[in-house]
Every structure is written in C-alpha cells, then in structure tokens.
Amino acid sequence: MPPRPGLSKAELEIARIVWELKDAGVRQVFDALPPSRDIDFTTVQTYLRRLEEKGYLNVRLEGRNRMYSPKVRPQTVIRETVGEMVELLFGGETMPLVRHLVEDSKFSSQDIEHLRQLLNRLEGGGDGK
C-alpha cells in the first residue's frame, strides 16, 4: 500500500536537512549536520542517493554536481511516519498518542493556550457535552 519504501532513521535525518535547505548538494547537506554528528561525507552521499532511489528527492545536475530537492512534501512523510507509529504502538488509535504527548510532555501554559485555540478552531469553539 505505501507508495514508496519507508525511510530509515538516518535517511530521515538527511531528508529533514534537504527540506530545510530546499535545494542542496552533498556538501551543503554535510555541512548542515550538527558537528556532534560524526559521519563521513560519502555516507551522506549514500543516503542522498538512496533517498532519490526511494523516490523522496529530485536530483538535477548543476554542472557536474548533483543538486537534491524535496520530491515528497514533509507533511506527507510526517503523516506516513506518524501513522505507522500510531498503528504499531496504539493499534491505529490517534487519541491515545495525543493523550500520551499531552500528559507526558511539560508544555508551557503558552503551548496549552495554543492548543486550546487550535481545538476551538477545529470545532467552531464548541464547549462540550
């Protein structure tokens, strides 16, 4: 059913950087990694190649350099990844995950307020029952 193979952790890490940069060569992605992330240049190369093979990135030749850009929108990847986790961890029920997050994270009252507004927007401010 999934239109393309899933992303591995390392691939996701790299994909996020490409999303952020919009368009980048291996070097740029490599440089965008946090210094704490000790990884070889060619490894990044490999991940980018695999991301392209899996259909997540577009490539274009800029001179003799490959420039990668997002092909699948982050939102799509997020939806798929989260969806899979919800499936695996909560048998497909989303609410338990939301509950977990809300209970388990220490949100600022700012955050909480934002959430309230979000809920209001969603359901035209219904106040319950």
Added chain:
Amino acid sequence: MPPRPGLSKAELEIARIVWELKDAGVRQVFDALPPSRDIDFTTVQTYLRRLEEKGYLNVRLEGRNRMYSPKVRPQTVIRETVGEMVELLFGGETMPLVRHLVEDSKFSSQDIEHLRQLLNRLEGGGDGK
C-alpha cells in the same frame, strides 16, 4: 544512552500482544495475532526470544514451556519510541507533533471535548491568555 536496544516493528507488534495478555507462551501469542497476519509460529518464537534478549520480556519455565511476561512497562516503551520519533521528525519539539495530530486527524467532538478537559486538568483550568 538508551538502556536497551530499540524494538523493530515486528518486535513491537509482538510486544503489544504480550502486554495485553500479561503472561503468555508462544502459542498464545501466535493465536492472538489477527488472522490477516500470516506469519509462521517459529517466527513468533524468534521475536519472543529476541524480545527477551533485548531485555523487554521476562521468561519463566512452566513445565517445559516458556512463559513470557512484560519486563518493561508499555508506557516506557511508548515514551522511548515516541520520543525518538519526535527527535527524528521534529528535532525534538513535541508541540509540532501534537499540532500535526490534531490537525490531521478527524477527531469527534467527543474527543475534542476530552482534550479540552485534559488541558484544563493540566493547567489548573486556565481559560486563556
């Protein structure tokens, strides 16, 4: 940093069943799988063994049968798994995930109401700003 190796998808699937059954042998876990899940008995055996090796399950001999029971609480596994995903997908920020879930899922107004109450409980019923 993680106290034990992470769980793979298939392992998670099996772990969930053990959590539910509290205590079960291979056969019981096998039988608890949905019929749609076409998998060999010995495969389940393997997953249970690995789960034990990884430190997620306890085993005890019941006669010559192995009975498996949870060693790590679901909540812990959930926290770790979700945490990792938040890290990977949102750079560690929880709010974006919550936002995604709320926006992307079609919650019933029931659900929304529950969420409101949850928020109230969290932050001593503040009503905004």
Added chain:
DNA sequence: TTGACTCAATTACAAATGTCCTTCTATAAT
C-alpha cells in the same frame, strides 16, 4: 509403541541499514 503434536533450540538467509573505502574524473590553484 507408533504416530501425531507441541515446543525449544538452532540454524539459515535475504533484504535493509548504517557506515565507509576506493577509484576516477573534472576543476581549481600553482
């Protein structure tokens, strides 16, 4: 006591993943 079964234990194995190395060509700096 001979199957028929059930389970444990072991082994196997291909695919996916994380990671790097090597080799080659283009390019830039001397």
Added chain:
DNA sequence: ATTATAGAAGGACATTTGTAATTGAGTCAA
C-alpha cells in the same frame, strides 16, 4: 603541466530485521 581537491560512482561490509526450515525431545491418543 602538476598537484590538490571535490564530488560522482560503485563497491564493500557488518549488523539488524523479517521470516522460516530443521532437529530433537516430551506428551498424548490409539
């Protein structure tokens, strides 16, 4: 030209994962 460098291409390799076959021992029904 000569060298240093960067990036492409491709190969390599151990580990993890998903999944199963094999072998052997105990158990129960005939």
